[in-house]
Amino acid sequence: MVDAPVVTVRGEAYREVPPELARFTVTATARDRDREATLTRLAERAAAVRVLLDAEGPAIDRRETGDLRVRPETARSSERVVAWHGSVTTTVAVTDFTALGELMLRLADQDQVEVAGPWWSLRPDSPVHREVRHAAIADALARAREYAEALGARVTALVELADAGVERPMMARMAYAAGPGAGDGPPELDLDPQQQTVQAAVQARFAISTPVLG
Structure with a gap:
């Protein structure tokens, strides 16, 4: 056959x-000679970012806080700590693009805050x-x-x-x-x-x- x-x-x-989603990151930073002062400033700046994000309500699809870093800055050729650096990054996913630019500018206007993005995508x-x-x-x-x-x-x-x-x-x-x-x-x-x-x-x-x- x-x-x-x-x-x-x-x-x-x-x-x-x-696109259906826009993602961007918000990083709050702090630096001081005293470790406790650095952590206090970092917590205050991260809280200010959180307040702004909370105010957006349903426009924010998802947000995740991660990449917390606290590190010492040492003098040259020495282990003597001269300052402490701290940072915490939050990743934000937004579905309402009409308010996206305004939100990013408000966040970037905060003291010692860096905003990066957006990155556009579809939902999985x-x-x-x-x-x-x-x-x-x-x-x-x-x-x-x-x-x-x-x-x-x-x-x-x-x-x-x-x-x-x-x-x-x-x-x-x-x-x-x-x-x-x-x-x-x-x-x-x-x-x-x-x-x-x-x-x-x-x-x-x-x-x-x-x-x-x-």
């Missing part, structure tokens, strides 16, 4: 969609990923049918389907813009959410009917 002929194709899909469970995978499978089936029709045949069955990889490059783009009356009021920060590229690819093998050649 002759095995049914098989056509092997690659299906691909590509989408550009708006975003339905966009599923939609793109389905589109890649549909593309593979369409290609297989085109090849089969060119041979005077038709697709009869799926033999094998494999994920050929998914790429989701995430980039950040930030722009600063001074609003009307710049210098007379608080600065304004306009952020341009970076479109997210979502790609999916599959390898598929389809059985086809006997081609009509000649």
Whole structure:
């Protein structure tokens, strides 16, 4: 018995969609010759950051505090401590982009606070990923049918389907813009959410009917 002929194709899909999350980090720092004074200042600055974040309510999707560091600064060629450095970083994920720039500026306006970001992304469970995978499978089936029709045949069955990889490059783009009356009021920060590229690819093998050649 002759095995049914098989056509092997690659299906691909590509989408550009708006981001769903923006992440940024807030780092409060302190330095003093006295260790206790350093820790006290660090705690006060971290608490001020927390108060500002608490005021945002549901606009903040998630926040995590980590990377607490306290280290001594020593004199050259000596273990004598001349100062203490402390820092604590909070990672914030925001879903409301309309207030993002204002929030980042308010945080950056705090004493000895550094703000970095934003980094744009989709949620891990975003339905966009599923939609793109389905589109890649549909593309593979369409290609297989085109090849089969060119041979005077038709697709009869799926033999094998494999994920050929998914790429989701995430980039950040930030722009600063001074609003009307710049210098007379608080600065304004306009952020341009970076479109997210979502790609999916599959390898598929389809059985086809006997081609009509000649």
